Amino acid sequence: MPIIPYGRQDINQADIDAVAAVLRSDFLTQGPVVPAFEKSVADYCGAGFAVAVNSATSALHIACLALGVGKGDVVWTSPITFVASANCALYCGADVDFVDIDPVTYNLSAERLAEKLALADKSGRLPKVVIPVHLCGQSCNMVDIHALSQRYGFKVIEDASHSTGGKYKGEPIGNCCYSDITVFSFHPVKITTAGEGGMALTNDVQLAKRMRLLRSHGITSDVADMIPRSPAELWNYQQVALGFNYRMTDIHAALGLNQMQRLDEFVAKRHAIAERYDELLKELPLTTPWQHPDSYSAYHLYVIRLKLDGNTKTQQKAYESLRASGILVNLHYIPVYRQPYYAGLGFKEGLCPEAEQYYAEAISLPMYPALNEAQQDLVITTLRKATNT
Numbered sequence: 001m002p003i004i005p006y007g008r009q010d011i012n013q014a015d016i017d018a019v020a021a022v023l024r025s026d027f028l029t030q031g032p033v034v035p036a037f038e039k040s041v042a043d044y045c046g047a048g049f050a051v052a053v054n055s056a057t058s059a060l061h062i063a064c065l066a067l068g069v070g071k072g073d074v075v076w077t078s079p080i081t082f083v084a085s086a087n088c089a090l091y092c093g094a095d096v097d098f099v100d101i102d103p104v105t106y107n108l109s110a111e112r113l114a115e116k117l118a119l120a121d122k123s124g125r126l127p128k129v130v131i132p133v134h135l136c137g138q139s140c141n142m143v144d145i146h147a148l149s150q151r152y153g154f155k156v157i158e159d160a161s162h163s164t165g166g167k168y169k170g171e172p173i174g175n176c177c178y179s180d181i182t183v184f185s186f187h188p189v190k191i192t193t194a195g196e197g198g199m200a201l202t203n204d205v206q207l208a209k210r211m212r213l214l215r216s217h218g219i220t221s222d223v224a225d226m227i228p229r230s231p232a233e234l235w236n237y238q239q240v241a242l243g244f245n246y247r248m249t250d251i252h253a254a255l256g257l258n259q260m261q262r263l264d265e266f267v268a269k270r271h272a273i274a275e276r277y278d279e280l281l282k283e284l285p286l287t288t289p290w291q292h293p294d295s296y297s298a299y300h301l302y303v304i305r306l307k308l309d310g311n312t313k314t315q316q317k318a319y320e321s322l323r324a325s326g327i328l329v330n331l332h333y334i335p336v337y338r339q340p341y342y343a344g345l346g347f348k349e350g351l352c353p354e355a356e357q358y359y360a361e362a363i364s365l366p367m368y369p370a371l372n373e374a375q376q377d378l379v380i381t382t383l384r385k386a387t388n389t
């Protein structure tokens with residue numbers, strides 16, 4: 001039985017050669033390749049600064065810290081995201097809350113955000129940071145979210161883990177025109193990979209500096225950043241903040257950097273696959289992903305919403321029958337607040353009705369650049385059977 005995963009990296013000989021070259025070089029970490037990768041991504045996006053780290057989760061954490069998130073603060077994000085988008089606030093000792101999704105794009109809804117902000121303003125508990133997530137690779141309504149951030153004084157971190165290579169209003173996601181910081185992921189299922197890795201982009205030199213410090217223990221060896229001490233003592237470096245070891249290695253950066261060459265090609269292939277799905281799924285009882293005209297999605301995911309009767313045909317049965325046939329569909333995502341850990345923090349089922357409805361219908365079909373037409377046809381025939389019995 002052929003196994004078709006929902007996502008998969010695409011590695012070529014040049015990627016392998018780039019990694020091997022680092023292994024033969026003088027530096028495995030903190031060498032020249034990490035800054036080259038940072039420059040490549042910053043230039044691609046048109047952002048001022050890029051800080052590479054060992055995962056997008058780490059990037060979200062230091063992004064929150066750089067924006068001053070701490071105890072007593074609240075961070076808002078979408079319930080339909082990977083848990084890391086919310087966990088980063090908890091790492092900082094802050095509280096987290098969720099803004100319901102838009103029923104058409106499945107992204108954090110700017111309308112629900114505006115309503116929730118008006119209420120929070122009255123009760124004096126405005127968020128310090130809002131983290132919109134570009135679900136499946138399609139940008140959130142950043143113009144409205146940015147306007148709300150100006151009005152209510154919160155900061156914005158774009159979780160763009162799904163959208164490396166995507167565009168919003170014709171410009172690259174990651175240019176931080178509507179946010180303080182944008183975060184990318186280079187996990188193997190994402191658009192490009194570094195094995196593991198993440199990056200935080202910003203146009204603010206102070207935020208970039210702070211994130212660089214936090215990524216490496218809070219240690220600086222730049223005399224200008226050190227606390228003056230007796231010249232009689234040797235201070236080759238100082239720890240001036242409590243940071244982490246979140247560094248990316250040159251081995252990972254070499255893969256990430258080389259993959260940048262094929263980023264546009266990967267996204268174009270994903271679009272071709274999405275268009276073919278759109279066409280071939282027309283007759284099935286499901287909704288294909290709607291695309292906003294402002295958006296050029298990176299198409300990390302192709303999420304369908306099943307329109308089944310709920311008695312004989314259910315999302316769960318369709319999901320299980322596809323997986324039993326080797327089509328390893330997935331679910332992105334269970335609302336974060338429904339996770340047992342979050343339930344333990346007091347979050348209740350039903351908090352975000354649109355998110356719950358989405359959760360009851362969504363399935364992610366296989367989507368990756370090397371998915372060929374025969375495999376895609378197999379996905380569709382299997383799906384047809386799974387929704388027809």
Ligand SMILES: *Cc1c(COP(=O)(O)O)cnc(C)c1O
Pocket residue numbers: 054055056057058081082084085133159161162184185186187196197198
């Ligand atoms: C993958 C992902 C992350 C975490 O990325 P890592 O690089 O694996 O830490 C964060 N947010 C979203 C939306 C993701 O999909």
